[in-house]
Amino acid sequence: MDLATIIGLVGGSGLVLSAIIMGGSAKIFLNIPGMLIVFGGTLAVSFIKFSMGDVINSIKVAMKAFMAKLDQPEKVIEEMISYAKIAKNEGLIALESKKPKDAFAAKALRYLSDGLDQGLIEDMLNKDIEIMLQRHATGQGVFKGMGDSAPAFGMIGTLIGLVQMLASMDNPSSIGPAMAVALLTTLYGALAANFICMPLADKLALRSQEELVNKRIIREAAVGIAKGISAMVLEESLKIYLSPKSRNGKNAEKGGKKK
Numbered sequence: 001m002d003l004a005t006i007i008g009l010v011g012g013s014g015l016v017l018s019a020i021i022m023g024g025s026a027k028i029f030l031n032i033p034g035m036l037i038v039f040g041g042t043l044a045v046s047f048i049k050f051s052m053g054d055v056i057n058s059i060k061v062a063m064k065a066f067m068a069k070l071d072q073p074e075k076v077i078e079e080m081i082s083y084a085k086i087a088k089n090e091g092l093i094a095l096e097s098k099k100p101k102d103a104f105a106a107k108a109l110r111y112l113s114d115g116l117d118q119g120l121i122e123d124m125l126n127k128d129i130e131i132m133l134q135r136h137a138t139g140q141g142v143f144k145g146m147g148d149s150a151p152a153f154g155m156i157g158t159l160i161g162l163v164q165m166l167a168s169m170d171n172p173s174s175i176g177p178a179m180a181v182a183l184l185t186t187l188y189g190a191l192a193a194n195f196i197c198m199p200l201a202d203k204l205a206l207r208s209q210e211e212l213v214n215k216r217i218i219r220e221a222a223v224g225i226a227k228g229i230s231a232m233v234l235e236e237s238l239k240i241y242l243s244p245k246s247r248n249g250k251n252a253e254k255g256g257k258k259k
Helices: 003-023 032-049 052-067 072-092 090-097 103-113 120-166 172-227 229-242 244-258
Strands: none
Touching: 003 172, 032 052, 032 120, 032 172, 052 120, 052 172, 072 090, 072 103, 072 172, 072 229, 090 103, 103 120, 103 172, 120 172, 172 229
């Protein structure tokens, strides 16, 4: 699980709950009709905007993004350089026995061991990357759509509550519950959008970029191996995907080892 996500969820929930408890009874913030309007309505609109498969897959992608930890680009480069050395010393067929954990890297090695042309390898890996980006964009779109819909349904709930309140002004006992629906649905909508949906969409976008960098490293490395580029030259060409700080760190580490 991503540590930053845990800190954000636990910290944010704790702050909101603390404010509610310190302000009085927490039960007054629990309103089932308001929850049905906001969360049920937001989910219903998502099924209208997107297909059922897209909504379900977006939830799976979100869970995978938070549960699965991506390798750092430095580690990906190190692993691909090791494969380049094997291919240079033992031939491309030696890569057939290598089973990397990353499915994309395993696919690249399979293409190399099968002796595919470097252009064909690049095209096939590019298609894989394009499909991944489309899938991630759909997942982000689902959560962004939910983030847009939740406040709107909060306002709808507020209007419903106000109508109920105005329609029952002659019955003071019904004014309180109607006012609760009116106010709490706005709160639910704001929380759902700004604490759940939009942060999830942003986190998915971040994870997509991180995964894209790793896949580009693997693609460039596979093409370089197919061309027969030496491991040293290939490593230098892959460092462009690292931050300046990471590049300097690796250079300093190499310099220290030579001494």
